[in-house]
Amino acid sequence: MGLLLSLKKKFGFILKLFFKKDKMRIGIYGPPNAGKTTLANRILRDWTGDVMGVESEIPHETRRAKLREGVKIEVDGKSLTIDIVDTPGIATKIDFHDFxxxxxSEEEAKRRAKEATEGVIEAIKWLDDLDGVLLVMDSTEDPYTQVNVTIVGNIEARGLPLLIVANKIDLPNASPARIKSAFPQHTVVPISALKGINIENLYRAMAEKFG
Known part of the structure; x- marks a missing residue:
């Protein structure tokens, strides 16, 4: 497994030039409550009329990765077929007291904390089976956190194409510019997944980055 990952990182770009896939497996990543499932639901509603999962203010509501295959996006004459993986929120510390x-109840909170921890491990494992990542950040919060830096580092180490989604721009204290400043080496697309603001620009960026 280690050798395969090493070869994938070393020759992945060259292989993609010669063996272009019919569809790309794209993971939606980010810290809890950044809007990952809201974005997954927005993409599915726009292109299939369906939804991926339940949106909730409770952190770690998505405890297991969810896969939706064969979503076709068409923009500016380009088409992109993707499998979407909505992953659990990434956190460096999960405390049952937060629930x-x-x-x-304390019993339920401890169970949820255990499931959330298992979800983080599963999300990291999924990185080995992806072709690209949408990294969702809450543009109302400081982006330069240990969680965001760790996720970006993991994605870069694997050589995966990455788009950073600056979500929640509909809120008055949103500042996508802070995210662009924190991660200038990556494309940042400001959107509101909830309201659909600027979502067309995200689809264009996806077609460019992952197509």
Whole structure:
């Protein structure tokens, strides 16, 4: 497994030039409550009329990765077929006390914390089976966090194409410019996944980056 990953990182770009895939497997990553499932639902509603999962203010509501295959996006005469993987929120620390704030019993909160920890591990494992990543960040918060830096580092180490999605620009204190400043080496697309603001520009960026 280690040798295969090493070869993939070393020759992945060359292989993609000669063996272009019919569809790309794209993971949606980010910290809890950044809007990953909201974005997955927005993409599916726009192109299939379906949804991926439940949107919730409770952190780590998505505890297991969810896969939706064969989503076809068409923009500016270009078409892109993707498999979408909506992953659990990445966190460096998960405390069951955080779940108690939402009215859960201590037993339920501890169970949710355990499931969330397992979800983080699963999300990291999925990186080995992806062709690209949409990294969702909350543009109302400081982007230069240990979680975001760790995710970006993991993606870069694997040589995966990356688009950073600066979400929640519909909120008054949003600042996509902070995200662009924190990660200037990557393309940042400001959107509101909830309201659909600037979503067409994200689809164009996806067709360019992943097509």
């Amino acid at each position: 108690l704030k939402y009215g859960m």
